[in-house]
Amino acid sequence: MFEALMTFIVTFLTAPLAIKLGLSLRILGVDVHKSWRPIIPKTGGLPLILGTIAGLLLNHVLGGGAFAGVIALSCFIAAIIGFFEDFMEEINPRLKPILLLLPALPILLAGAFTPRPVIPFLGKTRLYNIYPILVLSSYPIVCNAVNSIDVLNGSMALTSIPFFVMSMIIFYVRGDYQLLILSAIFLASLLAFIPYNKYPAKIFPGNSGSLFIGAAITSIAIIGRIEIASIIALLPQIMNEMHIIFSLGGIRSAKKFRVRPLKVEDGLLTASEESDAPITLLRMLCAKARVDERGAVYALMAISIFTSFLGLITDLLFIEGAL
Amino acid sequence: MGLGKNFVSVLVLFTVIWATFLVVSYLIAITIFYTLEYPQMMSSMSILRVIVGLVIAGGWVTAWYKLTRFWLYRILMGKKET
Numbered sequence: 001m002f003e004a005l006m007t008f009i010v011t012f013l014t015a016p017l018a019i020k021l022g023l024s025l026r027i028l029g030v031d032v033h034k035s036w037r038p039i040i041p042k043t044g045g046l047p048l049i050l051g052t053i054a055g056l057l058l059n060h061v062l063g064g065g066a067f068a069g070v071i072a073l074s075c076f077i078a079a080i081i082g083f084f085e086d087f088m089e090e091i092n093p094r095l096k097p098i099l100l101l102l103p104a105l106p107i108l109l110a111g112a113f114t115p116r117p118v119i120p121f122l123g124k125t126r127l128y129n130i131y132p133i134l135v136l137s138s139y140p141i142v143c144n145a146v147n148s149i150d151v152l153n154g155s156m157a158l159t160s161i162p163f164f165v166m167s168m169i170i171f172y173v174r175g176d177y178q179l180l181i182l183s184a185i186f187l188a189s190l191l192a193f194i195p196y197n198k199y200p201a202k203i204f205p206g207n208s209g210s211l212f213i214g215a216a217i218t219s220i221a222i223i224g225r226i227e228i229a230s231i232i233a234l235l236p237q238i239m240n241e242m243h244i245i246f247s248l249g250g251i252r253s254a255k256k257f258r259v260r261p262l263k264v265e266d267g268l269l270t271a272s273e274e275s276d277a278p279i280t281l282l283r284m285l286c287a288k289a290r291v292d293e294r295g296a297v298y299a300l301m302a303i304s305i306f307t308s309f310l311g312l313i314t315d316l317l318f319i320e321g322a323l
Numbered sequence: 324m325g326l327g328k329n330f331v332s333v334l335v336l337f338t339v340i341w342a343t344f345l346v347v348s349y350l351i352a353i354t355i356f357y358t359l360e361y362p363q364m365m366s367s368m369s370i371l372r373v374i375v376g377l378v379i380a381g382g383w384v385t386a387w388y389k390l391t392r393f394w395l396y397r398i399l400m401g402k403k404e405t
Contacts (some may be wrong), residue, residue, distance in 0.1 A: 065370045119352040120345045130359055199400055228348065235337055235344075240392065246388050271400070279395055287399035299330045306334055310341045318345075 003055040003063070003181055004188040011051025011192035018046040019196070019203050027087055029204050033152060033293055035267045039072070039202055042086050044171065045208025047196075048189050049079055052216075055185035065178045066110070071219040073106040078143055078215035082208030093253045096321075100140035103215045107222055108132055117227050120318035135222055143214030145237035148209045148244055151282060151315045152293055153201035157190045158301040160213050162308035163233045170226055170315050174323075179224045186216045199294045225323065228314060233311035236303050247278035262286060269296055336394050340387060347383045351376050378385055 022041020024026060029042040052075070053217055058066045081099050085091055091099065107113055115131030118124050127134070150156035164187035171180035190213070196202045205213075221230035231238070261275040262269050268290040271283040285291065285299050354376030358369045396402045 082356060119348055121349045122352050125352055125360075127356055127357060127360055130356055232341055232344065235340060239340070239387070242384070243388060243391060273400060273402075276392055279391060281333070284391075284395050284399055285326060285329050287329055287340070287395060288401070289325050295326055302330065303333060303337065307337055307341070310337070314341075314345065 001184060002179065003059045003064075004184040006058045007055030007185045007188040008192040009051075010037040010054040011047045011189045012195070015044070015047040015051045015193060015196045015203060018043040021046070022203065025087075027206075028270070029206070030203065031153070033127040033262070033264055033269060035279075036262055040204050041260070041276070042204040042206035043208075044193060044197060044203040044205035045079055045082055045086065045210075045212055048096070048193055048205065048209045049076070049212055050210075051189040051192060052185055055188065056182075059181060059185065064181065067112060067178065067223050068151060068182060070106045070110045070112045071182060071216065071223065074103040074139075074219045075212050075215040077106070078103040079208045079212040081085075082206060082211035086206040086208050088183060090253060092266075093251050097140035097144065097251065097319070098142050099137050100211070102139075103143070103218070104139045105138045107135055113222050114225055117225065117321045118319045120228060120314060123322045138218050138222070139215060141238070141241075142234060143211045144223040145234060145241040146214035146217065147207060147210040149237045150205060150298045151280075152300070153199040153286070154194060154197050155297050155300050156196050156205050156210050157211065158198055158297060159304040161187060161190050161215065161235060162304040163217055163230065164313075166229065166312050167220055167224060167226055167231050167310040169312060170320070171224060173316065174320060176224070178218065181186070183220055183224075186220070199297065224312075226319070228316035228319060229311035231311075232314055233304070233308040235307045236281055237281075245278040265290065266293055332398055333395065335393065339390070343383060343386075347379060350379045352378065 019041050027041060027043050028039045029036045053072060057070045059068045078100065113131065113135055116124050117127065123126050146156060146160060149159050156184040157176045164183045168180050168187065170182060197205060205223035217230065217234070221227055257278055259272055259274045261272055261278045261280045263272055269286045270290050271286040277283065281300065282296060283305040285296055354372045358372040
């Protein structure tokens with residue numbers, strides 16, 4: 001577990017540098033859910049990536065398996081797409097899902113997948129033709145879903161942590177310590193990032209950070225053969241993204257919302273009551289209520305803990321015995 | 324409604340979605356996935372299985388969206404119109 005410790009230290013120490021870099025290069029975003037609308041650097045992807053790379057390199061030096069390099073490459077490709085959006089401009093929302101197919105290539109080319117997922121009530125299947133297509137399509141879905149929940153201070157990190165804890169428990173039960181360490185590396189980077197990203201945020205993860213974590217989750221789910229548990233654990237993120245797409249009537253930029261899903265009144269969040277406002281998880285939590293931002297983030301995290309628990313019991317009851 | 328009640332209500336919604344997902348994943352596996360992996364069956368039967376699977380998958384996603392709309396507007400906001 002030296003890898004996770006190394007990741008934590010590097011992420012924690014590089015985050016202040018990323019804040020300075022963001023301020024000096026004017027890579028900034030507006031914190032729209034605060035009445036005073038502070039301007040925050042959105043360079044948080046850098047410490048997440050640097051910390052994780054440090055941990056993965058140490059894992060390689062310590063004789064870890066080949067998966068570390070494949071996962072690192074996949075995540076890095078997703079992060080580059082995010083960096084372009086953070087540093088340059090928003091990518092066309094129809095082009096972005098196509099670009100997000102690219103992080104799947106390292107997994108597919110390295111053959112780092114087993115096309116025999118276990119389906120509840122059915123058992124082990126043989127999906128030699130379909131599984132690569134499912135791998136390819138999973139990256140745009142999960143990366144965008146993780147990105148869609150990055151709406152409040154700390155929400156992306158705190159809703160992703162339960163997935164990594166769930167995966168670590170499953171890999172521990174299975175005795176797969178290499179994958180357990182890889183999950184621990186990503187968990188450590190998020191834990192070290194939280195002090196800077198929690199309310200009131202000093203830095204945002206940006207699209208680079210959320211797409212990086214989305215690709216990490218997808219890669220671990222595929223390589224670790226925890227597909228069904230991962231889908232269940234990610235139901236909040238997937239539901240959020242799916243309902244935004246449905247509400248907008250297709251894949252469009254979230255900036256095109258005519259009516260925002262939330263309003264800020266006296267520093268508290270409240271849901272829009274207009275029927276054409278997009279349906280989001282946060283809007284559901286704030287319906288007919290005035291919610292403090294911290295409370296809303298903790299509620300999002302608690303929902304992710306709940307769905308990760310459902311994913312865990314599904315895996316233990318239906319999947320592990322059939323692998 | 325306060326945050327606590329909304330939170331519990333959303334957990335109930337996710338429990339319903341989880342339970343239906345388990346059933347739907349099974350149904351998709353025995354219709355679409357099975358047919359595409361084992362194409363030696365009669366072609367008319369294969370097409371029928373894929374159509375049934377697609378209807379189930381599409382129906383589930385649509386039902387999920389409608390249920391969430393109902394949950395938001397009727398249960399959480401107490402509106403009559405959804």
